[in-house]
Amino acid sequence: MNHKMIWYIIGHIFKVEAAFLAVSFVVALLCGNFKILNILGFLIPIAALLAIGFPLTKKKPQNRNFFAKEGFVVVALAWILMSLFGALPFFISREIPNFIDAFFETASGFTTTGSSILTNVSEMSKGLLFWRSLTHWLGGMGVLVFVLAIFPGQETQSIFLMKAESPGPKVGKIVPKLKVTARILYGIYIAMTLVEFIMLLCGGMPLFDSAVNSFATAGTGGFAVTDVIGNGGFVAGSASNAYFEWVIGIFMILFGVNFNVYYLILIRRVRDAFRSEELWVYTGIAASAVALITINLMNMPTRLYATFGETLRHSFFTTASIMSSTGFATVDFELWPTFSKAMLVLLMFIGASAGSTGGGIKVARFILMIKNGLAELKRCISPNQVVSIKFEGKPVENDVVRSTNGYLVAFVSILAASTLIVSLDSPFLDFGSSFTGVLACLNNIGPGLGKLGPTQNFAGLGYVSKIVLSFDMIAGRLELFPVLLLLSPKTYRHL
Amino acid sequence: MNILIIGGGKFGSTLVDCLIKEGHDIALIDTNYKLVENLVAKYDILGICGNGANVETLKEAGVAKARVLIAATHSDEVNVLCALIGKKLGAHHTVARIRAPEYSKQLLFMRQELGISMAVNPEMETAAEISRVLRSMHTVKIESFCRGRADLVELRLTEESPFVGLRLWELYKKFKLKILICAVKRGDEIHIPDGNFVLEAGDSIHITASHGDLSEMFGILGYAKQRVRSVLIVGGGTIAYYLGSELCENGIRVKIVEIDEKRCVELSEKLPKATIINGNGTDETLLVEEGIDNFDACVALTGIDEENIIISLCAKYRKIPYIISKVNNSSLLRVINDDRMSAIAPKTISANHVVRYVRSKQGDVSGSVQTLYKMVDSRVEAVEFIVGEGAACVRTPLRELKLKPGILIACIVRGGKVIIPGGDDTIEVNDNIVVVSSDLYLRNLDEIMDVKS
Numbered sequence: 050m051n052h053k054m055i056w057y058i059i060g061h062i063f064k065v066e067a068a069f070l071a072v073s074f075v076v077a078l079l080c081g082n083f084k085i086l087n088i089l090g091f092l093i094p095i096a097a098l099l100a101i102g103f104p105l106t107k108k109k110p111q112n113r114n115f116f117a118k119e120g121f122v123v124v125a126l127a128w129i130l131m132s133l134f135g136a137l138p139f140f141i142s143r144e145i146p147n148f149i150d151a152f153f154e155t156a157s158g159f160t161t162t163g164s165s166i167l168t169n170v171s172e173m174s175k176g177l178l179f180w181r182s183l184t185h186w187l188g189g190m191g192v193l194v195f196v197l198a199i200f201p202g203q204e205t206q207s208i209f210l211m212k213a214e215s216p217g218p219k220v221g222k223i224v225p226k227l228k229v230t231a232r233i234l235y236g237i238y239i240a241m242t243l244v245e246f247i248m249l250l251c252g253g254m255p256l257f258d259s260a261v262n263s264f265a266t267a268g269t270g271g272f273a274v275t276d277v278i279g280n281g282g283f284v285a286g287s288a289s290n291a292y293f294e295w296v297i298g299i300f301m302i303l304f305g306v307n308f309n310v311y312y313l314i315l316i317r318r319v320r321d322a323f324r325s326e327e328l329w330v331y332t333g334i335a336a337s338a339v340a341l342i343t344i345n346l347m348n349m350p351t352r353l354y355a356t357f358g359e360t361l362r363h364s365f366f367t368t369a370s371i372m373s374s375t376g377f378a379t380v381d382f383e384l385w386p387t388f389s390k391a392m393l394v395l396l397m398f399i400g401a402s403a404g405s406t407g408g409g410i411k412v413a414r415f416i417l418m419i420k421n422g423l424a425e426l427k428r429c430i431s432p433n434q435v436v437s438i439k440f441e442g443k444p445v446e447n448d449v450v451r452s453t454n455g456y457l458v459a460f461v462s463i464l465a466a467s468t469l470i471v472s473l474d475s476p477f478l479d480f481g482s483s484f485t486g487v488l489a490c491l492n493n494i495g496p497g498l499g500k501l502g503p504t505q506n507f508a509g510l511g512y513v514s515k516i517v518l519s520f521d522m523i524a525g526r527l528e529l530f531p532v533l534l535l536l537s538p539k540t541y542r543h544l
Numbered sequence: 545m546n547i548l549i550i551g552g553g554k555f556g557s558t559l560v561d562c563l564i565k566e567g568h569d570i571a572l573i574d575t576n577y578k579l580v581e582n583l584v585a586k587y588d589i590l591g592i593c594g595n596g597a598n599v600e601t602l603k604e605a606g607v608a609k610a611r612v613l614i615a616a617t618h619s620d621e622v623n624v625l626c627a628l629i630g631k632k633l634g635a636h637h638t639v640a641r642i643r644a645p646e647y648s649k650q651l652l653f654m655r656q657e658l659g660i661s662m663a664v665n666p667e668m669e670t671a672a673e674i675s676r677v678l679r680s681m682h683t684v685k686i687e688s689f690c691r692g693r694a695d696l697v698e699l700r701l702t703e704e705s706p707f708v709g710l711r712l713w714e715l716y717k718k719f720k721l722k723i724l725i726c727a728v729k730r731g732d733e734i735h736i737p738d739g740n741f742v743l744e745a746g747d748s749i750h751i752t753a754s755h756g757d758l759s760e761m762f763g764i765l766g767y768a769k770q771r772v773r774s775v776l777i778v779g780g781g782t783i784a785y786y787l788g789s790e791l792c793e794n795g796i797r798v799k800i801v802e803i804d805e806k807r808c809v810e811l812s813e814k815l816p817k818a819t820i821i822n823g824n825g826t827d828e829t830l831l832v833e834e835g836i837d838n839f840d841a842c843v844a845l846t847g848i849d850e851e852n853i854i855i856s857l858c859a860k861y862r863k864i865p866y867i868i869s870k871v872n873n874s875s876l877l878r879v880i881n882d883d884r885m886s887a888i889a890p891k892t893i894s895a896n897h898v899v900r901y902v903r904s905k906q907g908d909v910s911g912s913v914q915t916l917y918k919m920v921d922s923r924v925e926a927v928e929f930i931v932g933e934g935a936a937c938v939r940t941p942l943r944e945l946k947l948k949p950g951i952l953i954a955c956i957v958r959g960g961k962v963i964i965p966g967g968d969d970t971i972e973v974n975d976n977i978v979v980v981s982s983d984l985y986l987r988n989l990d991e992i993m994d995v996k997s
Contacts, residue, residue, distance in 0.1 A: 117585075208585060224606075225546075225569040225590040321604075443593075446577050 050541070053110035055123050058210070060105025061196045062127045065187075066134060067098035073138075073183055077176020080257070087174055090142035094134050120209030122540060124193060125531035128523050131192065132156040138180055144173055149512050156519040158184030159192075160526035161406065163271025163376035163495030164486075164518070166508040170274060175257060178274050182264040188526065189268025189304070189406035190238045191215060198231035213531050217403025218414050218453050223312045237311045238406070242267040245300045252292045262293075266300045269407040271376030271495040291362060294379055298366040302335060305373030305401030307413075326441045331402050331412045338368045338396055342389045349386055364389075372396045374408035376495020378503035390498060397488050408493030408525055410460065416440060417453045459529045464491055467521050474511040490518045491525040545569065547902065548610040548635065550596030550626045551617035552579050554872060555641060555666065558895040559614060560587055563902060571605040597625045599633065608634035612902050615640040616664075620647060627660045637661040637905055639898055643668075645782060662901050666894040671786030673893050674868055677886065678772045678791070678841055679759075687917050689752070689928050689978050694955045694962045696726075696752050696917065696926060696978075703745045705765060713739035719764050722964045723753040726954040726980040727924045734923050734982050736950050750924070752954040752978060754962035772796065772840040772866060778825035778855050779846035780804070780811050783870065783890070787843065792817040799834060801825040826851055828858055841866040849873050856885055904928075924982045926954060929989045931975045936990050943967035948994045951986075954978045 074091035135158070136151035145151040150166045157164045158181050167173065173181075187195065191214040197207060207227055212220045222230045242263050249259035258274060265272050306328060313322035322328075342364040346353060354360045363380045370377045371393050382393060400409010417440060424436040438445045467487045472478060478486070482499030486507070489497040496503040507515065524532040534540050545568050549556050552574040563570055564587050571590040574580050584591035594601035596617065607613065613635035615623035620642045627638035639662040642651065651663045676686050687696045701708055707715055712725055728735045729748040735741065743749065753761065775791055777784050780802030788811070791798050798818040802808045805822050812820040823830045825846060836842065842859040844852035844867075852869040859867045871887040903916040904927075915928040931938060937945055942953060942965055955978040956963040956971060963969060971977060979992055986992065 208588070222584075222590050225571050225588070227588050229569075 050122065051110070051112055051114050051119050054113060054115050055119055055126070056105050057110055058123050058193075058196065059127050059130065060102045061200050062131065062192055063098040063102030063134070064106065065192060065195055065199075066131055067095045067102060069183055069187055070095050070098070070135075070138070070180065073176055073180035076179045077174065080175035080179075082174045082176050084142070084174070087138075087142045087144075087176060090138040090140075091176070091180075093141055094137040097137075098134055115207065115209060117209050117212070118534070118540065120213040121531040121534045123210060124213040124527055125523070125535040127192065128159060128527060129535075132159055132519070132523065135159065135180075135184055138177060142174070142177065144177055149515050150508070153507065153515045153519050154181065155184060156522050157490075157495075158182070158270065158272060159188035160493050160522040161185050161188050161268040161270040161374070161408065162490055162493040162522045162526075163265070164490055164501075164522070165272065165495075165506050166510075166515070168506060168508050179257070179261060182261040182270070182272050182274070185268035185270030185272060186242065186264040187268075189270065190235060194231045194234060197227060198235050214527065215404060216408070216528055217307075217411055218417060218449055218456075220404070221309075223309055233312055233315075234308055237308055237315070238267065241300070241303065241311075245296065248296050249293060252296065254293060262297065263300075265377070266297055266375060267304055267406065269301065269304050269373045269375040269401065269405070269493075271370070273377060294362055294366050297377065298362075298369045301369040301373040301375045301377070302332075304375075305369075305405050305407040306331065307402040307404035309404055324442075327402050327413050327416065330416055334396075334399060334412070335368055335372055338372065338392055339365050342368060342385075342392055345386055345389045345392075353380075353384060367393070368396065371494060372399065372407075372409075373401045373405075374492055374494045376489070378496060381502070381504050383498065383502040383504065394485060394488070394498070397485070397492055397494055400492055410457070410492070413440070414453050414456065417445065417450060418457065420445075421450055421454070456529060459533065460491070463521065463524060463529065464488065467491065467517050470517050471510070471514045474513040474517075475509070477509070487518065487521060491521045493522060493525050545611045545902070545905070546571070546606065546609050548573070548602075548605055548607055548613045548630070550574075550613070550615045550623075551641075552576070552583050553616065553618060554891045555894060556614075556616040557583060558891045559616065559898055560589060562895050562899045564588060566899070566903070568902070571610070573601055573605055597622055597629060599629060602626075602630060602633055610635045612637045612639060612905055614638075614898060617641075620644050624654070624658070624660065628658060631659050637901075639664060639901065641666065641894070643782070645785070662898070664894050664898060666890040667782040668786050669893050669897060670870070670888060670890040671783050671790060674783075674787055674843060674888060675790045675794075677868060677888075678775065678796075678843075678866065679794070689915060689917070689926070689955065689957075689976075693957055693960065694752055694754055694978065695758055696750060696954075697758065698748060698750050701743060701745055701747045701749060705745065707743050707749075707765070708745045710743060711739065712737055712741050712743070715743070719761075721753075721761055721764070722757045723751050723761055724952075724954055724964045725749050725751055726926070726952050727982070736924075736952050736980065736982050750980075752926075752980075753964060757964070774839045775799075775841045775843060776831075776834070776836055776839040776864075777801070777843045777845060778831075779844065779852075779870075780807050780820070781845060781847065784843075784845045785811060785814060787845070788815045788818045799839070801830070801834065825855055831855075831858070832862075836864065837862055839864060841868070843867075844869040846870075860885055924980060925986065926978055926980045927986050928976060928978050931971055931973055931977060931989065933973055935971070935973070936993050937971050938973055939970055941968050941970055946994045947992055948981075950982045951992050952980045953992075954980045 070091060077087060077091065132152060132155045135155040136148065139145040139151035139154060140148050145154060153166055193210045193214045197210060211227060223233060224230050245266060246259050246263040249262060261274050310322045310325055310328055343361050346360045346364060354363060366379050367382055398410055399415050400411050401407025403411045403413040420438045424438055427434055427436050438450060464487060468484050471487055472483045478500050482497060482501045485497030486501035489495055501507060547563055547568045548571050549559055550573045552572050560570060560572060560583060571592065572580065572583060573592045573594055573596040575595055577593045580591040580593045583589065592601060592605050596615065607630050613627065613630040615626035617623055623640040623642060627640040631638050638660050640660050641664045643665050648665060648668060654660050654663060689696060725737055727750040728737050730744065774797040777788060777798060777800045780800050784800055788798050788800055792815060799821060800811060800818055801821045801823055802811065803824050808820050808822040821834055836859065842864045844855040846852055849871045852871060856867045856869040867885045869887050870890065872889050872891060874889060900915055900917060917926045953965050956965050956969065957976040958972060979986060
């Protein structure tokens with residue numbers, strides 16, 4: 050393994066993180082937060098990151114061989130280290146006095162999960178809240194993609210970095226140059242964030258809240274700051290804020306779409322963009338979920354919401370929030386009937402599109418698995434039948450099907466193992482809570498059900514559970530294998 | 545520059561390797577998924593799995609924005625189809641690999657009528673390269689300009705060379721040579737020399753000249769005695785056919801050893817002047833029997849790299865002066881290059897041709913750049929222009945032209961005749977001229993003039 054190259058890239062990542070911390074520091078100062086602990090909380094990690102980052106990137110290594118294995122290790126290592134350093138401001142400022150809690154919160158931020166251990170967000174200082182939401186934004190599109198976009202002299206083999214960090218069964222470039230691809234992706238990302246920010250601002254949301262909510266939506270994260278009670282963060286609880294709910298709801302759906310679609314629209318290949326099979330399945334699932342939940346809510350013996358419009362709005366917002374893996378909540382869906390909750394759990398599994406900022410198994414994988422299952426069924430009926438699986442109008446290679454199956458196996462294994470550990474470590478949780486809590490972390494959603502639902506938080510869990518869940522969040526964001534590879538002793542053998 | 549390559553085989557991947565180093569945006573189409581994936585992992589390119597003659601696939605690869613489309617699949621017909629469709633879909637220039645000898649005579653027709661900008665024939669180009677190398681084994685490198693009429697030769701001066709210690713104008717006068725030394729590399733320094741430049745031993749010099757003057761110069765340098773007069777070719781494939789016919793035309797005795805009897809009959813019909821031997825070229829007894837010891841040069845052209853290497857090692861052991869072998873696996877190339885043995889890879893030769901063509905299309909608005917050749921570690925460029933109407937340098941004697949420093953008019957071709965320019969010569973409209981420059985990016989003929997003065 051090429052250790053020098055790995056640390057060289059990590060050095061770059063540290064510099065990026067220092068820059069983002071510095072931005073938050075400036076915001077903290079602008080918000081009039083001059084408490085010495087808070088200032089130190091930002092300055093110490095910035096200094097540490099720069100002190101490590103610059104020596105590491107001073108000289109480009111001679112040996113620039115860089116393969117899939119190195120890509121996976123860099124990504125996994127970078128995300129863990131980033132979360133460790135990112136936790137320092139919370140810890141040093143004593144606003145989150147326990148380091149494991151701070152680490153959980155930061156990991157939840159970077160991985161765009163949005164699960165929180167904070168019991169009272171309104172007591173946090175503005176600078177730290179800004180940093181908490183900024184981690185969503187950076188983690189959404191990916192820090193390595195950011196590094197690829199801004200640092201010069203990329204090696205040709207850095208495609209492995211992007212492959213390891215970007216979600217989806219098949220990661221492709223949209224233009225020949227990787228650097229340009231990364232820039233286009235970030236360009237679209239920044240533009241969409243800005244549009245949402247302006248729309249919220251125009252609707253009358255305060256400047257700080259608009260920014261923070263835009264970051265959280267863009268990264269499909271889910272940390273909110275207004276009227277927050279728990280995991281969900283009640284963005285806009287009252288009916289008077291219907292405008293915000295619609296804007297945020299629509300943007301959550303938009304950020305869960307594969308960014309290649311936006312690029313195609315941008316270069317005016319609109320017809321190609323709307324021919325994307327994944328896009329249709331994604332919107333189809335979302336639309337039917339909204340319809341089913343609305344009908345289910347309307348047919349309750351005692352209606353939760355007065356009008357049809359309100360019911361539709363809540364079911365749309367919640368569906369968008371869960372499916373795009375954002376995890377905002379405007380209502381306590383814990384009170385919903387079992388069918389609706391079951392729908393939400395199903396949506397948690399499916400998640401957003403490949404190549405988006407969202408989490409979950411991904412719609413593309415879901416389609417592949419369904420098609421593979423149907424193909425298997427056909428083979429059972431007539432064993433000699435030759436069945437080919439097609440996706441986006443093209444036959445799917447066996448490799449992709451195989452890796453999708455492997456992903457599912459890894460996913461289920463981690464889910465099962467984590468559920469066991471969490472139930473043992475935090476015995477006060479019922480099965481539904483611990484299972485959906487793990488699921489929400491692994492799929493980077495945020496709130497689970499029951500005692501880890503939208504109005505609850507993760508503060509009461511044991512420390513072992515918090516570490517396991519932090520691990521799940523990072524593993525889930527990086528699509529499992531990078532983190533598993535980092536833990537495998539075989540990776541470090543030289544032969 | 546956007547370049548679209550169709551076919552990622554030996555030739556296609558060599559092209560990717562060369563072109564990516566020059567910073568182009570490359571999209572590659574191939575039907576083999578595994579191959580595309582490997583290339584995308586290795587190079588910073590866009591890979592698309594599909595048929596390159598398919599309109600949808602071409603559109604997906606962004607053919608409309610492609611400046612150059614290169615069709616390099618294994619089939620000539622597919623390549624032509626790709627180029628035709630690509631052209632219709634908006635690719636500016638199209639290059640197709642067309643290798644079958646039956647098509648080689650209609651290349652002009654294809655260029656003019658079908659709009660294919662360039663046809664690549666690796667076998668023919670390899671044969672031409674081998675023939676050039678055989679004719680001038682002592683040069684380091686040889687390139688041709690103006691459709692092969694003028695040569696650009698790199699040559700290293702030894703202690704004994706009669707050129708050493710002379711000023712260039714003395715040299716030209718003393719030997720009555722119509723050559724031009726257009727670039728000199730001394731140590732790490734590059735000079736574009738003027739008439740007072742003094743040559744030293746150890747200099748690497750670049751010379752432009754016509755074929756005739758070049759052989760005359762080789763005579764003066766004492767290379768004439770070492771001329772290759774007989775060549776033994778082992779392996780009778782397409783390259784051997786092209787090479788054989790070219791060598792025969794130049795009056796060189798050729799003997800071809802080929803294992804397949806049918807092919808031997810075919811070759812003997814096509815190459816009446818050559819001696820065709822039916823036998824196994826790796827069999828040393830046979831080679832000895834055919835008099836390998838008496839040949840000036842041995843060229844190993846069988847289809848298998850390893851066989852070619854063994855044949856050339858055998859020839860080396862038998863002390864044949866010049867040995868060339870065809871080796872396609874580039875990792876093997878390094879193993880056998882020494883003073884007498886040289887290895888040649890057809891894919892690299894053709895790729896270089898295409899790369900030179902692509903370079904000439906870079907930033908070239910007027911279309912006047914014909915070829916562009918980088919020499920001395922890419923620090924000096926030789927650019928071939930067609931002089932258009934209204935060029936600033938026309939009809940002025942060269943001595944009165946105000947050129948930028950570091951620029952040299954190396955060669956003028958007018959009506960098929962090579963003129964090595966002196967101070968009294970002029971540039972006329974429709975001439976092909978070769979301009980040598982260091983550290984400049986010339987893409988337009990008018991850029992050679994020093995506007996400030």
